[in-house]
Amino acid sequence: MSIIFGPVASRRFGKSLGIDLSPGRKQCNFDCVYCELDPAKTMDRYEEIVSVETVIDAVAEGLRTHQDIDVLTVTANGEPTLYPYLEELTKGLDRIKGSVKTLILSNASTIHRSEIRRTLARFDTVKLSLDCATPRCFRRIDRPEASVDLEGIKEGMLAFRQEYAGTLIVEILVVAGINDKAEEVEALNDYLLQLNPERIDLGTIDRPPAYSVQPVSYERLRELSLHFDPSLSVHITSRKDLGALTPSSYSREEILDTLRKRPLTPEDVTLLFDEPSRRRLRDLLQERKVRLEENHGVNFYRPA
Numbered sequence: 001m002s003i004i005f006g007p008v009a010s011r012r013f014g015k016s017l018g019i020d021l022s023p024g025r026k027q028c029n030f031d032c033v034y035c036e037l038d039p040a041k042t043m044d045r046y047e048e049i050v051s052v053e054t055v056i057d058a059v060a061e062g063l064r065t066h067q068d069i070d071v072l073t074v075t076a077n078g079e080p081t082l083y084p085y086l087e088e089l090t091k092g093l094d095r096i097k098g099s100v101k102t103l104i105l106s107n108a109s110t111i112h113r114s115e116i117r118r119t120l121a122r123f124d125t126v127k128l129s130l131d132c133a134t135p136r137c138f139r140r141i142d143r144p145e146a147s148v149d150l151e152g153i154k155e156g157m158l159a160f161r162q163e164y165a166g167t168l169i170v171e172i173l174v175v176a177g178i179n180d181k182a183e184e185v186e187a188l189n190d191y192l193l194q195l196n197p198e199r200i201d202l203g204t205i206d207r208p209p210a211y212s213v214q215p216v217s218y219e220r221l222r223e224l225s226l227h228f229d230p231s232l233s234v235h236i237t238s239r240k241d242l243g244a245l246t247p248s249s250y251s252r253e254e255i256l257d258t259l260r261k262r263p264l265t266p267e268d269v270t271l272l273f274d275e276p277s278r279r280r281l282r283d284l285l286q287e288r289k290v291r292l293e294e295n296h297g298v299n300f301y302r303p304a
């Protein structure tokens with residue numbers, strides 16, 4: 001049982017020290033088909049609880065051992081907002097962390113509760129999952145506890161957006177045959193246009209999943225990303241099945257047109273563009289027709 005894990009290097013957040021609030025076993029109110037942990041009975045509250053003091057002592061020790069940490073990432077073998085002393089814990093972290101930033105990864109299931117929103121608002125960055133915006137799809141992919149309500153999540157996220165001054169990131173995990181359909185992406189797009197988070201991370205299954213489900217390819221993620229409104233900052237995080245991908249040739253106009261529809265990261269460009277197209281992109285950058293812009297730790301090429 002280890003509360004602290006890492007440090008792990010993250011391009012987006014720097015050097016991160018992980019804090020697991022459920023180190024003994026999976027404790028979650030979802031049983032997602034794609035979960036990296038084994039399937040488990042859902043619960044609406046933790047049954048095994050580590051004391052705040054134990055967590056804070058472990059974090060303090062971790063920060064002493066690793067003095068170059070950029071961010072403390074609160075997560076769990078399960079859902080961290082089910083930890084009953086989260087507010088007390090965040091206050092304790094604030095006391096010992098110095099200039100280190102804080103990040104929490106949550107499935108958003110409890111965000112309809114104002115006291116949870118108040119606690120989440122203490123973090124520098126909050127990353128919330130939202131795999132589907134329609135109830136049937138949500139229940140199929142996230143397999144939540146009966147008490148979890150998608151409308152409550154959506155309303156809670158909108159309320160949080162109004163109240164929160166930090167960086168809000170939404171993560172969508174795409175599973176083949178479930179939330180990769182046009183109508184599901186459309187419903188997510190409509191909702192996310194209202195929410196307007198700083199960034200949307202679009203990924204797929206990268207590690208062995210709890211249930212027998214399949215990832216989608218990078219190409220498919222890219223196709224899906226084009227269905228989101230260009231005003232939304234969508235970042236493709238998975239690089240699945242790249243063997244099948246052959247870089248293509250883009251004219252200058254095609255590059256500008258592609259970036260108008262969906263800004264690309266340097267990694268996307270490496271995958272999608274052949275060498276002459278990359279040269280054209282460099283020319284466009286020099287001519288200031290394209291700019292490289294940082295969005296909360298991720299660089300995007302955009303039309304100037």
Ligand code: SF4
Pocket residue numbers: 028029030031032034035036037076077078079107
């Ligand atoms: S919310 Fe996270 S921990 Fe819970 S089942 Fe889904 S992927 Fe697993």
